[in-house]
Amino acid sequence: MDVSHKSSSGMLQDYMSIDDILMSSERLPSVFLVPVKGLGFLDASTNKKDIAVGTKMDLPLWLVLSLAHPRKKFISFDYTKPYKGTYREILKADASVVDLHKIGPFFYAFGQQLLTLNHNESLQMAKCLVLTFMERFRKIMDWSVNAYEHDNSERQEKLDEVERNLFKLGQKSLQSFQQWEMGESRKLSSSELVSRHRKRKRDMSE
């Protein structure tokens, strides 16, 4: 994905962003508060025609967002593990060593979406998101502006998607600075488009 692309962050989702589509298909454990007629097929565990009150189901975020609207509640939902008390404690202890990518590749974005819905733990969760980023910030910064020509894949593995983008931004400016320092930017080189074009021509003549 392009580095310059603004990744999913904030309360608003970007309709066309692949990241946001992936993020909003993450599932949340929910319970139905009203009976729903004719949609029993959604629940794979039974072959009833209707969904009864109290049916438990894992629903994707995009569906939860509209069904659990504060003014008209059809379902109640719970946070997934990474946003619950135990994980919040872990993140509070030392956020910088946690593998955020494993517990949710869109940890921040998903959390922010959850905050648009009412939940009795939402305030703690909101604070946790801010603290987590604050704790991890230094490490991301140090990694991204220091490691030149190192294998960074291992470090990147533990970063959330937003953090990865930040990391790439830092790396890019580091690289262009180093190139300038070496005098690479003074050299003229043929544009990538032109050199690729020639290759293609040769392929065709063969």
Next chain:
Amino acid sequence: MEPGDVEFIAEKELVKIVPNFALGKIYFISGDVGPFSPGLPVDVPLWLAIAIKQRQKCRVHPPEWLDVDKIETMKDDEIASEFFTELPNPHFCEVAQLLLTHATDNIPNADLLRTLIKDIWDIRAAKLRSNIDKFVKLQAGHARLDNLSQMEINTIRPFLTASLDHMYQLRISQSYTERNMSTQ
């Protein structure tokens, strides 16, 4: 901005050269330069100095601050000071880099200077990073950093602005939640 763009801006700085040719005034949009006469020092923009130097038509007088003793004191000050020390030139790094590559033979101890300047750059970069970290940890709304050079700002800008943006988004979410909770 690319480092090359910053370098372009830095090339407007004036340096003293001693030409070995004679030429009348040159009229540029940004101002007149010259006249040139052999052996008489004259102030020219850096880009012109480099162009003439590459044709072997002049000797470059390095700026006063580009001197081992001065740079060494600068380095010591930089280490001792908690804040950023004032640079002798707003385009310190770029001017030094350009002169050291194109006019190496006119600068005494060029190699040593290059190392020292790199050291100063590294010290300042580390300082900048720890300051940014402090800034983020305090959740401050604004910060004041004096005496940063354009190149330094330029290297950290993409990363810093994007991270602060992310931080801001998270804090908006938090205040939104707080407001929501209190209205209930």
